[in-house]
Amino acid sequence: MYTWIWRHLPGGVAVKALQALVIFCLVAALLMFVIFPWIEPHLPINRVTVNGG
Amino acid sequence: MTETGTLVHDAPDPPPPPQRSTGDVVRMILRGFGQTLITAGVVVLLFLVYEVYVTNWFADRAQAKVHSALEKEWANGDDPLLPLPGGGVTQLPAGEGIANLYIPRLGRDFAWTIVQGGSYGVSQEELNKGPVHYAGTALPGQRGNFGVAGHRVGHGEPFLNLDKLRPGDAVIVETAKDWYVYTVLGNPQTGDLSATSPPVDVPGREIVSPGDGDVLRPWPDHVTPSNYQPVFRLMTMTTCTPKFSATSRMIVHAQLTPGETFAKPKDDSPMPSQVKALYNEVSS
Numbered sequence: 001m002y003t004w005i006w007r008h009l010p011g012g013v014a015v016k017a018l019q020a021l022v023i024f025c026l027v028a029a030l031l032m033f034v035i036f037p038w039i040e041p042h043l044p045i046n047r048v049t050v051n052g053g
Numbered sequence: 054m055t056e057t058g059t060l061v062h063d064a065p066d067p068p069p070p071p072q073r074s075t076g077d078v079v080r081m082i083l084r085g086f087g088q089t090l091i092t093a094g095v096v097v098l099l100f101l102v103y104e105v106y107v108t109n110w111f112a113d114r115a116q117a118k119v120h121s122a123l124e125k126e127w128a129n130g131d132d133p134l135l136p137l138p139g140g141g142v143t144q145l146p147a148g149e150g151i152a153n154l155y156i157p158r159l160g161r162d163f164a165w166t167i168v169q170g171g172s173y174g175v176s177q178e179e180l181n182k183g184p185v186h187y188a189g190t191a192l193p194g195q196r197g198n199f200g201v202a203g204h205r206v207g208h209g210e211p212f213l214n215l216d217k218l219r220p221g222d223a224v225i226v227e228t229a230k231d232w233y234v235y236t237v238l239g240n241p242q243t244g245d246l247s248a249t250s251p252p253v254d255v256p257g258r259e260i261v262s263p264g265d266g267d268v269l270r271p272w273p274d275h276v277t278p279s280n281y282q283p284v285f286r287l288m289t290m291t292t293c294t295p296k297f298s299a300t301s302r303m304i305v306h307a308q309l310t311p312g313e314t315f316a317k318p319k320d321d322s323p324m325p326s327q328v329k330a331l332y333n334e335v336s337s
Contacts, residue, residue: 001088031100031103032102032107036103040104041177045298046204046299047299048202048205048212048292048302049174049187049291050261050263050268050269050304051263051266
């Protein structure tokens with residue numbers, strides 16, 4: 001997959017690396033601000049109330 | 054075209070050869086498997102960063118909002134805890150600040166606005182703003198049990214160091230009208246948090262299972278008749294333990310210190326000197 005992406009990015013190594021970094025940041029932001037907040041309440045961590053509070 | 058030379062292996066591949074050797078297929082599968090594992094590892098790492106840092110930024114902003122809203126209300130002479138005219142039952146606004154919490158043992162910068170919980174149970178949304186008052190439990194200073202839940206890790210982590218509290222430690226609650234000083238139960242002489250002594254007969258700290266709602270009873274851990282009139286003025290804080298886990302709950306009980314309730318001359322008066330002095334009493 002990563003090879004495929006790398007091959008399809010235009011430009012030279014530096015430009016490709018920059019684009020790869022941008023893509024990584026976008027994916028990370030998507031995880032941080034959308035996916036993790038959505039998924040977190042369903043995970044069995046950080047339950048702090050008693051009696052099902 | 055300028056891209057030549059060093060990039061030969063990155064150049065677009067010619068159409069794949071008609072037949073792939075078994076080795077090629079195995080290599081491709083292994084590579085895909087390896088990349089998936091690396092990706093999963095990176096996602097888990099990012100989730101840790103989210104849990105430990107990012108949620109704290111969100112929580113700090115949310116907490117600052119409820120705090121300033123409460124300060125504003127107080128400055129206007131309003132009190133969310135005030136009973137309705139005519140003695141009606143107050144429907145506290147879920148998700149809004151009702152009181153401030155200070156614990157000298159946890160440092161001078163430990164100051165949180167307690168958020169009101171919903172009547173159907175404390176929600177994650179409320180917990181992500183700060184410590185949450187269990188709806189239906191007593192209000193600050195009242196007879197009964199003032200129950201507060203708070204995150205242990207992430208989301209502002211108000212109760213990260215709840216395990217550092219010792220018997221006799223002060224827990225300060227500020228409402229629009231009063232300053233209430235609670236004392237963590239247990240035996241201050243021996244430092245034994247699990248010690249109980251009559252008449253209250255409630256330990257300073259206990260570890261219970263998540264389903265154990267008895268710790269929030271008006272008289273914690275005691276079976277009382279349905280028409281029980283609370284006698285003691287208690288406070289109970291709950292958080293998860295061990296950290297990053299949902300296995301158990303850490304419970305800290307405190308009792309209102311006799312003679313240590315200070316009425317505010319004005320709704321937005323600063324901390325009185327008697328309460329400030331509690332910060333100097335914290336022994337290391």
